[in-house]
Amino acid sequence: MRGEYGALTFIYGTVMSSVIALLIALPVSIGVAVFLTEIANTVTKNTVSFLIEILAAIPSIIFGFWGIFVLAPFMRNTVQPFLQSSLGFLPIFSGSAAGFGLLTAGIILAIMITPIITAITRDVLKAIPVSQREAAYALGATKWEAIKMALLNAKSGILGATVLGLGRAVGETMAVTMVIGNKAQIKESLFEPAYSMASVIANEFAEASGGLHVSALIEVGLILFGVTFIINSLARILIYSFTKKTQTR
Numbered sequence: 001m002r003g004e005y006g007a008l009t010f011i012y013g014t015v016m017s018s019v020i021a022l023l024i025a026l027p028v029s030i031g032v033a034v035f036l037t038e039i040a041n042t043v044t045k046n047t048v049s050f051l052i053e054i055l056a057a058i059p060s061i062i063f064g065f066w067g068i069f070v071l072a073p074f075m076r077n078t079v080q081p082f083l084q085s086s087l088g089f090l091p092i093f094s095g096s097a098a099g100f101g102l103l104t105a106g107i108i109l110a111i112m113i114t115p116i117i118t119a120i121t122r123d124v125l126k127a128i129p130v131s132q133r134e135a136a137y138a139l140g141a142t143k144w145e146a147i148k149m150a151l152l153n154a155k156s157g158i159l160g161a162t163v164l165g166l167g168r169a170v171g172e173t174m175a176v177t178m179v180i181g182n183k184a185q186i187k188e189s190l191f192e193p194a195y196s197m198a199s200v201i202a203n204e205f206a207e208a209s210g211g212l213h214v215s216a217l218i219e220v221g222l223i224l225f226g227v228t229f230i231i232n233s234l235a236r237i238l239i240y241s242f243t244k245k246t247q248t249r
Helices: 008-039 042-057 060-087 102-127 130-138 143-153 155-171 174-179 197-207 211-247
Strands: none
Touching: 008 042, 008 102, 008 143, 008 155, 008 197, 008 211, 042 102, 060 102, 060 174, 102 155, 102 174, 130 143, 143 155, 155 211, 174 197, 197 211
16 A cells, blocks of 8 residues: 555565474374375274375365364464464464464465375375385384384485475465465464465466556566476485485485
């Protein structure tokens, strides 16, 4: 409204929501992938794998509606008051419990990128030769020690899966737009509303007035494209290097 434009608040919202999503999704995804490849029986493996594929196929707008009507009220009434009462001395858990904000957007993104990271990590763990597991057991390793060795051998592939999940989180639009609060500000609290690069483009481009406003949104889009391109290129390189290394063994 004042004719002042900038991308810093949108970059902050995008980065923070994506980092929160990774912190939540990465341990869950690795745990599920290890469970499917090393522990689960055939029936459980097929069932969980099917559920993960279904979760990956759900449109983002459905996640957004679920976030508005289910997750946001749950965050406002249960999670945020609990975090305020127990960890309120930390700046990131202070502020008003409105339900919508960075933390809610991060949780939505975590649910959306978990199937991606899980599927790739599972395939990477399956690519490890059985002879390596047998060698570990022959040397007296326990089952958990063998799993640890498998994770160490698959670290490049897991990193590639993580970067791909990050690329999905950075570029997500509708689900984040519906729960992040859409307020251009930089606050320490994760409960406060924020704005992502994809969200501001979706919300304002159709109603942009003036050439400078349109140009600013196009600049934000260019920044988003550059970030997403770099992230996905890095992921492809990591996955290719891991696959080549596995094939040469």
